[in-house]
Amino acid sequence: MEDHIQQCETQSDALNQKRKVRLLHSAPCNHKGNRKRETRSNSIIIREPRVDRDQRSYSPTVTPNTKETRKENARSRPHSVMSGKTSSSDVWSSNNDSVSLYISKPGLAKLTTVPNHCGLSRSLTWNAKDCCYWGSTTVTEQLREKYHQRKLKKRDQPGSERQRSKGGVFTLLDDEKETKQVEVPGQAIKRFRTAVIVVKLVIRWFEAITENSYTKTPRTAAEHQYYTLYTSLEAQKLAFNKNLFVREQAFARVPKWASHILGTEPQERSESDCRRIHALLRGLKSFDKFTEQIQLSMCKSFSYQRVKSGRVILRRGHVGFNYYFIYSGSVFVNIEDVNIDGNKFDRTVSVLVRGDAFGELALLQNIRRTASITCRENCELLYVDKETFAKVCPQIFEKEMEEKEQFLMSLRVFRNDIWNKEMLKGLCADAQIQQGKCSVIRRLELDKTHHHRKKERHSTPVLSDEIINIITNINKINEDEEEEEEEEDSSDEEATKERMLESMALDYRRDGKRKKMEEKADDNKEVEKKKLMSLTGPTTLTSLMTQDKKSKDGKDYIYVHIGELKKNEIFNFYAILYPSRAPPHSSVILVSTGSTLMRIRRKVFFKIATREAKALANNVAKLERFVTDEQLLEAYKEMASWDEFKYRVVQESVGPNKENLRKKLTHHQIRVVHERRERSHKLLKTLEKNNKIAKKIEEKEDSEEREKRNKMLENLRLKQKSVSEQQFQLCKIVRKDRNDTVIGRRTVTSSMTSAQPVNPVLQEIRDVRDAPALDCLPKRRMSRRYSQTTSLGACLPLPSDKPIPSNLSLDYK
Numbered sequence: 001m002e003d004h005i006q007q008c009e010t011q012s013d014a015l016n017q018k019r020k021v022r023l024l025h026s027a028p029c030n031h032k033g034n035r036k037r038e039t040r041s042n043s044i045i046i047r048e049p050r051v052d053r054d055q056r057s058y059s060p061t062v063t064p065n066t067k068e069t070r071k072e073n074a075r076s077r078p079h080s081v082m083s084g085k086t087s088s089s090d091v092w093s094s095n096n097d098s099v100s101l102y103i104s105k106p107g108l109a110k111l112t113t114v115p116n117h118c119g120l121s122r123s124l125t126w127n128a129k130d131c132c133y134w135g136s137t138t139v140t141e142q143l144r145e146k147y148h149q150r151k152l153k154k155r156d157q158p159g160s161e162r163q164r165s166k167g168g169v170f171t172l173l174d175d176e177k178e179t180k181q182v183e184v185p186g187q188a189i190k191r192f193r194t195a196v197i198v199v200k201l202v203i204r205w206f207e208a209i210t211e212n213s214y215t216k217t218p219r220t221a222a223e224h225q226y227y228t229l230y231t232s233l234e235a236q237k238l239a240f241n242k243n244l245f246v247r248e249q250a251f252a253r254v255p256k257w258a259s260h261i262l263g264t265e266p267q268e269r270s271e272s273d274c275r276r277i278h279a280l281l282r283g284l285k286s287f288d289k290f291t292e293q294i295q296l297s298m299c300k301s302f303s304y305q306r307v308k309s310g311r312v313i314l315r316r317g318h319v320g321f322n323y324y325f326i327y328s329g330s331v332f333v334n335i336e337d338v339n340i341d342g343n344k345f346d347r348t349v350s351v352l353v354r355g356d357a358f359g360e361l362a363l364l365q366n367i368r369r370t371a372s373i374t375c376r377e378n379c380e381l382l383y384v385d386k387e388t389f390a391k392v393c394p395q396i397f398e399k400e401m402e403e404k405e406q407f408l409m410s411l412r413v414f415r416n417d418i419w420n421k422e423m424l425k426g427l428c429a430d431a432q433i434q435q436g437k438c439s440v441i442r443r444l445e446l447d448k449t450h451h452h453r454k455k456e457r458h459s460t461p462v463l464s465d466e467i468i469n470i471i472t473n474i475n476k477i478n479e480d481e482e483e484e485e486e487e488e489d490s491s492d493e494e495a496t497k498e499r500m501l502e503s504m505a506l507d508y509r510r511d512g513k514r515k516k517m518e519e520k521a522d523d524n525k526e527v528e529k530k531k532l533m534s535l536t537g538p539t540t541l542t543s544l545m546t547q548d549k550k551s552k553d554g555k556d557y558i559y560v561h562i563g564e565l566k567k568n569e570i571f572n573f574y575a576i577l578y579p580s581r582a583p584p585h586s587s588v589i590l591v592s593t594g595s596t597l598m599r600i601r602r603k604v605f606f607k608i609a610t611r612e613a614k615a616l617a618n619n620v621a622k623l624e625r626f627v628t629d630e631q632l633l634e635a636y637k638e639m640a641s642w643d644e645f646k647y648r649v650v651q652e653s654v655g656p657n658k659e660n661l662r663k664k665l666t667h668h669q670i671r672v673v674h675e676r677r678e679r680s681h682k683l684l685k686t687l688e689k690n691n692k693i694a695k696k697i698e699e700k701e702d703s704e705e706r707e708k709r710n711k712m713l714e715n716l717r718l719k720q721k722s723v724s725e726q727q728f729q730l731c732k733i734v735r736k737d738r739n740d741t742v743i744g745r746r747t748v749t750s751s752m753t754s755a756q757p758v759n760p761v762l763q764e765i766r767d768v769r770d771a772p773a774l775d776c777l778p779k780r781r782m783s784r785r786y787s788q789t790t791s792l793g794a795c796l797p798l799p800s801d802k803p804i805p806s807n808l809s810l811d812y813k
């Protein structure tokens with residue numbers, strides 16, 4: 001806009017130099033002052049206007065609408081020309097130096113000149129009944145001077161009527177009544193500029209807030225690893241984000257029509273609009289739990305918001321105003337935690353995705369936000385305000401609360417006689433329902449004898465990288481801590497246990513890949529990450545294992561899957577209640593795989609529980625049976641030896657693969673191969689000899705000899721047959737040794753492998769098969785050459801001068 005104005009100013013300066021005021025009128029206006037369609041026949045062009053100061057009216061010079069005048073007008077017309085229909089109160093203006101047209105009444109036009117520099121404006125009026133403004137003009141120096149003088153004069157006059165516009169542009173009002181109210185075009189531009197500045201400032205302010213939200217908010221470990229993986233291009237290449245290709249994602253965008261409806265005021269939304277929005281949102285998990293009536297009333301008042309990845313939507317401790325639904329994208333739920341050193345840090349407890357909702361706790365209980373919500377991916381949110389929420393939602397949440405209460409009542413720990421309704425309500429209010437499966441993993445310390453064995457194993461009992469959120473630093477529990485103190489403090493153990501639950505909604509696969517990315521990160525990031533790690537402890541299985549390896553105690557740990565959490569079971573209850581009393585084997589990890597959990601905070605539990613309730617919990621917890629470390633170790637040993645046995649059997653029956661073979665080839669073996677090769681040469685020579693004999697016999701013609709010859713031929717054929725047989729077998733063995741997957745006739749049974757007793761004939765054939773090549777090749781390429789040579793071995797030459805009888809099969813290829 002500013003550029004445009006600048007351009008116009010330059011143009012008008014140029015026109016100023018010509019000292020010419022040009023006003024062009026062409027198409028006539030109708031009686032309302034609106035411009036009629038231009039018809040050449042009756043249009044007029046007004047040029048070189050004369051301003052009659054006394055009459056305050058404009059007397060244009062009328063020139064005929066000829067071809068020449070039109071051409072000249074076209075040339076002189078600046079870019080800033082505005083044209084179009086005029087109506088009452090329209091202001092046409094191009095820039096501050098231009099003469100503008102203001103239609104105050106139908107058929108009455110006011111001309112306002114606004115000199116650029118001195119800030120003066122001049123209103124002129126003329127009858128614009130049949131006129132249309134087509135051009136721009138400039139105020140002459142002389143005119144400007146006069147205006148200036150007149151302005152000063154007017155200012156000095158005590159009773160003079162003078163108005164000062166908001167934009168600071170003066171409007172000299174004429175004595176005549178019709179010129180009293182004049183809208184100054186320059187003023188409009190000024191206002192526009194002010195508006196632009198305000199908008200710019202607001203945008204900058206928002207940007208600053210957004211920037212703060214990104215940079216000043218400390219990230220949790222989960223956030224950090226997510227952004228490390230999925231924000232850098234390099235990382236994206238390495239980590240394939242399958243979610244980007246999930247079908248649902250393609251459709252999970254609020255369509256344009258819906259965002260348009262959601263952008264309107266609630267009172268402007270029609271019944272059908274609400275129905276359409278309702279149809280769109282049906283199927284969202286947390287939306288579906290409301291009755292249709294509530295859903296419709298929500299649709300009436302929904303607002304729509306897009307939030308970019310990394311933005312903080314809610315901050316813990318803030319006052320709650322809205323209740324949010326996630327239409328697309330996902331968010332992190334972060335709470336504050338305390339680490340071993342007593343430092344506070346943010347920890348991701350959950351990831352909410354499309355269909356989830358958040359922000360109800362603060363509204364329902366009239367408290368501050370209990371957690372911070374940060375955008376994980378770009379999100380589309382729909383939210384209702386506090387008032388609407390208060391009107392429609394509480395019934396639903398009451399129902400949900402009842403369900404939670406019912407569930408708690410079904411548990412032994414929350415017996416009716418000890419836990420009254422109020423207490424249960426208190427628990428349920430804070431409790432979160434979380435989705436996830438619950439495999440229980442435990443860290444097991446291996447003894448020295450098993451340290452060795454473990455290395456031999458080719459599979460570990462650890463589930464996989466999916467098991468990520470691990471409890472740590474169990475050994476550092478301060479055992480002297482008083483029980484009561486522990487109840488109050490959110491101690492390390494509590495944090496540890498909470499971290500177990502953390503695992504339930506995170507994307508473990510991605511987390512697992514984090515380590516690789518960490519290695520690639522720059523120094524600053526490394527430092528940051530180390531700081532983060534020191535706060536939160538390792539968050540991936542890989543990092544935990546690395547830590548275990550590095551630990552100075554020299555102990556060897558493994559992670560064992562010890563079972564599944566069943567319905568109505570409480571996870572590691574005793575250790576959660578009394579961390580200091582818990583045996584060291586309580587290093588248990590809960591791994592999410594698909595069930596629904598209710599998560600009660602230990603702190604809240606102790607806050608609400610009475611003495612009896614605590615005693616009851618204690619009793620229940622004591623009934624919990626965990627396998628001991630010894631039992632686990634025993635089971636592990638058995639498993640390890642079973643694994644070893646299986647491995648050995650497989651090795652023996654399948655034989656060494658190509659890679660292993662290459663590694664295992666010793667000098668001795670190479671020598672053996674040489675010897676075999678020589679023997680195969682000998683065999684070939686014998687074959688050739690036989691062929692020569694056969695030729696000689698054929699040459700002899702007498703009948704006596706013929707019989708002999710026939711016999712010999714028969715013998716030869718038999719020999720040929722046996723050779724081809726040998727070659728066939730040789731092929732098979734060679735292929736088997738190459739570890740090829742051979743289909744149909746090529747398939748070699750395990751009876752042919754080295755693990756089986758060796759047939760002397762086959763042994764001979766083996767000699768042949770390994771004949772060429774291994775000697776002259778570098779070790780690195782041996783296996784390849786080996787395969788080449790073995791395939792060559794399958795094509796050993798046969799006596800070619802006699803056609804092979806049909807009964808001799810060479811169908812071994």
Ligand SMILES: Nc1ncnc2c1ncn2[C@@H]1O[C@@H]2COP(=O)(O)O[C@H]2[C@H]1O
Nearest residue numbers: 349350358359360361362369370371432
């Ligand atoms: N552990 C959690 N799991 C999932 N959502 C949570 C958890 N803790 C808090 N929230 C949500 O985060 C919101 C933060 O604001 P509120 O306290 O209003 O309401 C909170 C819940 O909706």
